[in-house]
Amino acid sequence: MKILVTGAGGMIGRKLVERLVADKTLGGKAITALTLVDVVDSPIPDGAPAAKSIVTDFSEKGVATTLISERPDVIFHLAAIVSGDAEANFEKGYKINFNGSWALFEAIRLEGDGYKPRFVFASTLAVYGPPFPDPIPDEFALTPSSSYGTQKAMTELMLADYSRKGYLDGVGVRLPTICIRPGKPNAAASSFFSGILREPLAGKPAPLPVGDDVRHWFASPRAAVGFFITAATIDTAALGVRRSMTMPGVSATVGEEIEALRKAAGDDAVKLIQRTEDPFVAKIVLGWAGRYAAELATRMGFKAEKNFDEIIRVYQEDEMGK
Numbered sequence: 001m002k003i004l005v006t007g008a009g010g011m012i013g014r015k016l017v018e019r020l021v022a023d024k025t026l027g028g029k030a031i032t033a034l035t036l037v038d039v040v041d042s043p044i045p046d047g048a049p050a051a052k053s054i055v056t057d058f059s060e061k062g063v064a065t066t067l068i069s070e071r072p073d074v075i076f077h078l079a080a081i082v083s084g085d086a087e088a089n090f091e092k093g094y095k096i097n098f099n100g101s102w103a104l105f106e107a108i109r110l111e112g113d114g115y116k117p118r119f120v121f122a123s124t125l126a127v128y129g130p131p132f133p134d135p136i137p138d139e140f141a142l143t144p145s146s147s148y149g150t151q152k153a154m155t156e157l158m159l160a161d162y163s164r165k166g167y168l169d170g171v172g173v174r175l176p177t178i179c180i181r182p183g184k185p186n187a188a189a190s191s192f193f194s195g196i197l198r199e200p201l202a203g204k205p206a207p208l209p210v211g212d213d214v215r216h217w218f219a220s221p222r223a224a225v226g227f228f229i230t231a232a233t234i235d236t237a238a239l240g241v242r243r244s245m246t247m248p249g250v251s252a253t254v255g256e257e258i259e260a261l262r263k264a265a266g267d268d269a270v271k272l273i274q275r276t277e278d279p280f281v282a283k284i285v286l287g288w289a290g291r292y293a294a295e296l297a298t299r300m301g302f303k304a305e306k307n308f309d310e311i312i313r314v315y316q317e318d319e320m321g322k
Contacts, residue, residue: 001026002033004067006058006104007078007122009038011181015225016076021045026074027233037067038079059100068107071115074232077104078122082188083284086148097151105158109167119159119168120231123244124175125217127153128289135291138246145287156244163236163243171231172244176219176304180315189284193218196254197261197312200269201320209278212255215290219249219304220314230302238300245297248304250311251290260308264316 003020007013013036020031022045034051036042042053056063058079079100080086086093101121108117126149127142142153159170180201181194192209193216199206219227227247236243252260262270294302305311316322 001029001031001074002035002070002072003031003074003076004035004037004070004072005042005076005078006037006067007080008036008042008053009040010078011183012122012178012221012224012228013038013076013078014043015221016078016228017042017048018045019225019229021048021051023229024049026229029073035067035070035072057096057100059096059103064100064103064107065110068104068111071111072117074118074120075104076120076122076228076232077101080122080152081148082186083124083126083146083148084189084191084281086151087146087189087284090147093147093151097148098154101155102158105162105168109162116166117168118232119170120228121155121159121170121172121244122175122228123156123172124149124152125177125246125288125292127156127174127244129287130289132289134289135251135293136246136289137293138242138296146284160241160243164241169236170243171234171236171239173227173231174244174246175224175227176217176247176249178221178224179218179311180319181221182315182319189281190216192281193254193257196273197257197315200261200272201265201312201315203269203272205272205274207276207278208254208273209276209281210254210285212258213253214285215251215253216285216288217249217251217290217292218308218311219247220311222314222318223249223304227302230300234300239296242296245300245302246292246294247297247302248294249292250305250307251292252308253290257308260312263309264312
């Protein structure tokens with residue numbers, strides 16, 4: 001089995017590749033080749049089978065055709081411009097998040113000759129927009145209130161249409177906010193959700209630009225990798241025309257995050273959280289909901305943590321060696 005991963009140099013991409021190499025198989029089939037694509041060099045884990053890292057912008061003319069010409073059996077499409085960056089850089093967001101994805105779909109269609117890969121697309125809860133019911137059901141309309149959400153929603157529609165036409169076998173994974181992200185803050189508007197835990201756990205201050213009552217939907221990086229593995233191996237006949245699913249997760253307020261931090265690391269860690277104002281981030285975050293039913297994904301076998309204590313424990317095990 002040949003696998004292509006776009007966005008392989010990102011945090012989730014790296015963890016997904018590590019899992020694939022460790023498992024050696026996907027859906028009961030041996031992994032024989034890995035192609036890792038990103039605008040930065042993607043690390044290749046020891047023991048990876050016939051792996052190569054390609055440094056390129058997949059949205060540039062001709063790149064998608066070259067990547068698909070090797071006819072990968074499974075494509076994990078994680079490459080994207082994140083929410084805050086897509087909102088601030090309108091043209092760049094559409095070029096990468098929409099045009100680049102469309103180029104991949106078209107390259108698959110034009111490859112023809114019976115080629116029909118499993119295409120796993122990293123989507124987002126930002127495809128939804130207010131006003132929100134509580135919880136948001138699977139049937140809720142896609143009415144995004146950001147450019148990022150719009151770009152992802154458009155790609156979800158294409159994923160369903162290309163699947164309907166039989167060009168590919170698509171599964172869209174609407175990720176919760178992934179928390180706790182290791183490393184440094186990124187340009188995502190949601191970055192502070194991880195920062196107010198990650199930095200204090202390391203004894204460092206962290207800004208908090210929203211109030212304690214802000215509720216959001218979360219899952220760990222470990223759960224996110226599991227989502228992608230499951231999406232690559234489920235029987236898509238059970239999905240019908242609905243190809244994108246909201247993933248299960250933990251519904252929690254910022255205040256509940258902070259209390260979980262207090263339980264894990266004490267009052268001194270909590271004192272490192274610094275209240276700040278960031279109207280740009282606050283406006284984007286207020287366009288997100290805090291609770292989702294995720295019934296279809298749960299029935300299909302997708303799993304996440306049950307509470308924030310578990311999410312912090314995963315971070316401590318996977319990133320802090322505890």
